[in-house]
Amino acid sequence: MANNKSSWFSKVIEGPPIEVFALNKAYAEDTFPNKVSLGVGAYRTDEGKPWVLPVVRETEKILAENESLNKEYLPVLGLESFTKAATKMLLGEESPAIIEDRAFGVQSLSGTGALRVGSEFLAKVVGLKVFYYSKPTWENHRLIFLNAGFEEAREYRYWDPKNRNLDINGFLEDLRNAPENAVIILHPCAHNPTGCDPTPDQWKQIAEVIRERRLFPFFDSAYQGFASGDLVKDAWAVRYFVEQGFEIFCSQSFAKNFGLYNERAGNLTIVMNDVMEIPKVKSQITLVVRGMYSNPPNHGSSIVSYVLSNPKLFEQWQGHIRTMSSRIIEMRKQLRQHLEDIGTPGDWSHITSQIGMFSYTGLNECQSEHMIKQHHVYMLKSGRISMCGLTPSNVEYVAQAIKETVTNLPNKL
Incomplete structure (x- = not known):
């Protein structure tokens, strides 16, 4: 040639x-x-x-001075201290899923990687074929899910251009018409691109329809804490679904709330109902990750893990997100x-x-x-x-x- x-x-x-x-x-x-x-x-x-957040600068200096740290591979599913801290930050320490050991995290290449790992597992292992995304949504949702193996992309109404707010009636109607076993991509806060979120009462209506139609909720949480400055408030929708007994996937990005854009620190939080099924799910996700990028990077996840586990730094970080x-x-x-x-x-x-x-x-x-x-x-x-x-x-x-x-x-x- x-x-x-x-x-x-x-x-x-x-x-x-x-x-x-x-x-x-x-x-x-x-x-x-x-x-x-x-x-x-x-x-x-x-x-x-x-x-660059001051707490990130400070943590990097601490980690750089720690002679016990090395550059060995992380486990395929990531740094456990990071995935546990990220999952707890999303769901809350008192979450029934945390208390009952029904939730775990998979470290990913930021939120994009979490979406890709989760969607490939759902498409190729679980066998789901149809997914829905809001109209409009972040432009990468469609590409990620189709490349992961989903066969059909559909939209649900979201933005009302005339009134410039949420079209909750169109949203619910499209969910009611969705086929069973469809995956629904949901933005828990700071909807991208509209900045328009459902109220708690509207989220309850959404959850009710998703339960009735046997749909699978896949949250994309890119802005927890960054949206309102309150970690609990920004996670309300995810926590409500978990409290209502839903099994969910939720991609988490630490690009915005930690300013770690190029470190690609993300987590896929998975909440299940049957603890006995967790080892099987982990084994299949391990194979998905192994065939995609083998294992994740360490630097960004180490920063997040260290800050979330240190009360003084955690408080400092919360001040940054409020800023x-x-x-x-x-x-x-x-x-x-x-x-x-x-x-x-x-x-x-x-x-x-x-x-x-x-x-x-x-x-x-x-x-x-x-x-x-x-x-x-x-x-x-x-x-x-x-x-x-x-x-x-x-x-x-x-x-x-x-x-x-x-x-x-x-x-x-």
Whole structure:
């Protein structure tokens, strides 16, 4: 093959760019002095800079000085002190699943890896074929589950674009029409991309339908503590399902709440009803992981494990997540205030009623592209913005850009 002009790869077609990374690249290449990046889902300070949590820096120094630590392989299912601490953080120490030893964790390559390991197990070992994701959802959900072996992807209604809030009636109706044994991907808090979450009463209705229809709940928890600053509040939906006797999977990411974006520290929490079935499940997940990446990395999980098991550092970390969530909440208030003060057409109350890293602004694709081309405000074409990209120095500029955009390109909605 090397001596002629033919190629093994001549039939490969170029894949579409990943929007958020393409957006980030375009932003980096833009020379406009007042450009604003609202695409990437990563925390930024008031100065618009990345933040390594002080508790992470401190823990890294402690671990670096520990001569007993080495670089040997971790077990296939991960660092046990990490998976136990992560599972307990999600479910709570008083969870019936914890007390009865019906819950365990599998270390993964962040939340994405937990979703992939869990979905491959459900598809190839349990034999489930259909999964549902919210409309809209994080764009990677569909790709992960289909690549893992699921045969059919379906959507359930979630966002009501007219009223800019949750379409709970459409949500429940689509679940009622779902076939038995379908997997339902659920965001327990800070829904990505809308920032719009069900209330506790609505979660109870969702749980009731899932039980009636014999559906399997797969939670994707990327923002526990990061959303509200309260670990318990952000885990309410997951804990409610477990208290109601559901078997669940829940992917956990420590990218946002620990700022460990590139360390890929994640956990798949699994709650089962029959303790006797746990060894069989663990053995099959071991084979899934072995054939995928063999075993997980140590650095990020060691940091999380150390902090969660040290009362002083744990308290320090909780202060950090309150700092991050409070800054995002404050930027929501400021953006809405500026939009209203300058008379921007429309109702902008949804900016402050939403929660978490992202806001679904209500801008359509044409308006979002105009924001980039005309104002150098980089955002996804869906109208989603990362609230972390807003700072005291750019929020007024962004509000002015939104006003100009919706005034000159009015949304039919």
